[in-house]
Amino acid sequence: MNRVVTLASRPEGFPDEANFELVEQPVPEPGPGEVLVRVLWTSVDPYQRGRMSEARSYAKPVQVGEVMTAQAVGEAIESNDSRFVPGDLVVGQLGWQDYAVVRAGSVRKVPAQLDPPTLALHVLGTTGFTAYFGLLDVCEPKPGDTVVVSGAAGAVGQIVGQLAKLAGCRTVGIAGGPEKAAELRELYSYDVAIDYKNDDVPASLKEACPDGVDVYFDNVGGEISAAVHGRLNVGARIAICGQVSQYNAVRPEPSFHPGLLIVFRAKMQGFLVSDYAHRFDEAAHRLFRWIAEGKLQWREDVTDGLENAPRAFLGMLRGENRGKALVKVADRF
């Protein structure tokens, strides 16, 4: 049988476990051009909150009763396409379930030498590519720039800070709690860490950014972002990667004055990593090399058992994870 975590109901405000249901279904059969994949690790990420609701967004919502959408790494166990043979590791939108049938063209092979293969779910996958294109393409960092990152200890933020250091920038990371703040400095090479749960964020930013803010990589929105906007330099670039502080608001309030962009001749740009799919190989090649050279640190926070995916997801939304939040579904055959 195939265990499947479905969306049971749409949340109002912060979701809870009752919004999900674990059901059993027959293992699906792959049709022509399709591959049957056994999921080994699946992922929990902030964007999934958006897919739970019907508000207009860049992707269709998950329907009630459907499997929760998720990036996952799995093992091909039956293939009706010449690109894959049983035993291949693949990564793609496999969902929160034990088995997925996917079109062969919708998944990528995980290179056999990738150790651990879960790197394909973070540094060498969506979150790493998000950091790479969001920082390097959208923000155009220059040596000497001060780069501020919110959600800095998250899967994207931890990579953004390190890439900004590689680009010769000074980095200031904002995260919640003293443990994460220490991790920002010690593991992810941030020059300054601000703990928004205990520090006075505007005062800390003032002290941390004596030359102002040239680049702001925004994962959170809301009050933290408003504090960063108060310290922008002329010509600042703001990448809108996420607005996680707003995702659970029943009616999010507008939080930004566009006129501020005139004062600082600043650019604010939203982006989606999927728009850079034609350049994923470039990003993967460079990120892989930086990992091999010890220049990119990363951390995983693995929850065991598919049935615990909703709990891991809710904990991630509350910021309880330390490193990339993953769910281990099965051991490899």
Next chain:
Amino acid sequence: MNRVVTLASRPEGFPDEANFELVEQPVPEPGPGEVLVRVLWTSVDPYQRGRMSEARSYAKPVQVGEVMTAQAVGEAIESNDSRFVPGDLVVGQLGWQDYAVVRAGSVRKVPAQLDPPTLALHVLGTTGFTAYFGLLDVCEPKPGDTVVVSGAAGAVGQIVGQLAKLAGCRTVGIAGGPEKAAELRELYSYDVAIDYKNDDVPASLKEACPDGVDVYFDNVGGEISAAVHGRLNVGARIAICGQVSQYNAVRPEPSFHPGLLIVFRAKMQGFLVSDYAHRFDEAAHRLFRWIAEGKLQWREDVTDGLENAPRAFLGMLRGENRGKALVKVADRF
């Protein structure tokens, strides 16, 4: 004597004539490297509202008791700099007054063939350059794009629409009142005009932009902009040129959700024409040619008499002007 319109007090909310005072002072004497200029036409523009208040902005506020800052065209009547001789027409920040002493390097010569010389205060001056760089550099319009302009009948907006047509775009202008809407279509070549005072703006935009909005040149902010944001296309570019709907608010409310930029992978960028000073010659050359070829229409709304500058300014803030609002101060000798 030199008549000078000074800032008498800072407005709370919408300004009135009591915020200004007409005083008489001795005509100033030019020092070394300075030029004494007799003002012929002075200008009233939305940005002057910002200079009346102490809120943080890109330029220092006018101090109470100081002459109101303004672009103006005048005639050099005494010059202590080799670049100017008496009789030269110059344009620069001469203010609302009869006579100004300026550093020679802070004003530009108005070419003798410019007819009328007031073109240096709009199409071939700050507002024309604002339209040129704001549209062409910030928004990067492409043939076939749908370009929406708010404040479309204003000094900047009327040029933006025509430049967008020259770039092969479809243009939708938003202005207040049926007369301005007619002018948008008939004089400034807008494909569609929306009268925000009488039309249902969201419904009109939906009808006017069946293929969505690729470029939004924003002069006004507030509710009109929120309606445009609802119709953006993926990859849309938004130039923040002004936010005139907010300038008189005692406490402007945030009006924008940055998360919208993710949904549309859109860019919102503020700019100031002064940052393009090194390219003013390029803009002037092209705009002049388009005027000569009859490809750029323009209109002036001239108020007579320096003493009426505050009234002209307040009328412009209320949107009563038709074309670029100017004040005629004196005839040429």
